[in-house]
Amino acid sequence: MSQSRVLVAGGSGRLGQMVLDQLLHAGAPDIIATTRTPQKLDAYASLGIDVRHADLDDPQTLSNAFQDADHLLLISTNDLSSGKRIQQHKNAIAAAKRAGVRRILYTSMPEPEASTAIPFSAEHVATERAIRESGLRYTILRVAWYAENPIELGLIPAALQTGTWLSSATNGRIAYVTRYDVARAAAAALASSVEESQTYEITGPAAMSAGELAASLSRTVGRPIQVREVDDETLGRELVSSGVLPQLAPMIVTTDANTRAGNFESISNAVLQLTGTPPRDFESFLRENKTRLLADAAH
Ligand SMILES: NC(=O)c1ccc[n+]([C@@H]2O[C@H](COP(=O)([O-])OP(=O)(O)OC[C@H]3O[C@@H](n4cnc5c(N)ncnc54)[C@H](OP(=O)(O)O)[C@@H]3O)[C@@H](O)[C@H]2O)c1
Incomplete structure (x- = not known):
């Protein structure tokens, strides 16, 4: 330090x-x-x-x-x-x-x-x-996009209510990273005394498709969650009818559009490099939040 x-x-x-x-x-x-x-x-x-x-x-x-x-x-x-x-x-x-x-x-x-x-x-x-x-x-x-986003934007609560993970990302993959790991990386970078200017990609350890994200959620909560592929317009509409707030649905739709375009898929080892320990994977993050996810889904 x-x-x-x-x-x-x-x-x-x-x-x-x-x-x-x-x-x-x-x-x-x-x-x-x-x-x-x-x-x-x-x-x-x-x-x-x-x-x-x-x-x-x-x-x-x-x-x-x-x-x-x-x-x-x-x-x-x-x-x-x-x-x-x-x-x-x-x-x-x-x-x-x-x-x-x-x-x-x-x-x-x-x-x-x-x-x-x-x-x-x-x-x-x-x-x-x-x-x-x-x-x-x-x-x-x-x-990278926070692993918290699908919870905070209402996508996962909606998936738990309906048993369906709506997606327009097709084969696109997204390398979610937890806020905690971003904080660890940012604090380490802030406290370091590197002399050169640098650009780091702060990502989770893996880029996941909608099918893999839904499978992780399904294993975590012990219930089936099926992916349903839709277009962007249908995604926006159906998210709102499954309980996502209208002002938050566009963030999910544009995330899927950008994921589909391949712009969220790159992964890096920057969190490990900066902090000495790897970032958490998405499923571990879900497991840590299981009680909260199930409590939300019960309402
Ligand atoms: N990568 C992702 O997935 C993702 C997701 C959500 C957000 N973000 C971005 O990452 C940032 C941090 O995320 P977060 O979840 O910690 O956001 P957050 O809890 O909403 O915090 C936002 C911060 O912005 C400050 N702020 C807003 N307007 C300001 C102003 N005019 N002057 C000074 N400070 C101002 C707030 O400070 P005060 O209100 O106390 O002044 C607060 O500290 C967000 O602001 C957003 O840009 C990224």
Whole structure:
């Protein structure tokens, strides 16, 4: 662990808090975390983390927030619909440069240029470009889709209700990675003192087809789950009729379209390389969440 000051911008989010946990666990001496709502991180402040206010929409807040940081992890914001993300990220990059940050790390997505099926891929392309053009040293973490997504978006709860895993991904495969493994990799990258700029693919250990995902779910819960292949339009409609929230269904449809196009299938050993231990596989992740999955399905 280097003695540099590390900063987690977005430290209050689910990934951000896991990164803070990992940094604390590794004994990082100087940790800064930023959020628009510092009270969210009171528990971390009491553990010695320097919690600061930062709003990526308001560049004036960022000069103080980023002061004295050596390595800054910019967690992409969750503001997917307002069209503000590129500017938010550019504000952070400019402020990092002004504050004398030595290296910026950023949570991007797999194959951002090719992933045109994902409406916000262009935001990652633009952010990566702004980072490269900033002249700062950088570590880009191209984070695969979270293993949590099929649960949080409602796909797995719907599959458990109906016994059917709806998919338009055809033969496409997806290399889901758990948020926890992303956090481990991000914390390790943040705390390392590498001298070169690098881009890592942060993926799970295997890329799986819809049939394999459904089979994993079926083995985990001990019930049959059949895949039904449909087109994108049918997928969107039938997801909603099987209980997926209308505002979340497009995320599942565009994920399947991008999976079908082959943009989510690459796997890497970056989690192992950065942390020394391999990422968890999808079925182990499901087994860890079995009680919750079955409880949700009972409602
Ligand atoms: N790879 C995937 O499958 C996947 C899935 C979901 C999300 N993501 C991306 O990964 C990121 C982290 O995931 P997560 O699950 O931890 O998300 P999350 O829990 O929703 O956290 C989002 C973070 O963004 C911060 N934020 C939003 N707007 C901001 C602003 N204007 N200024 C400063 N901070 C702002 C929030 O901080 P405050 O509200 O405290 O200010 C919060 O810390 C997401 O934001 C999203 O870009 C990736």
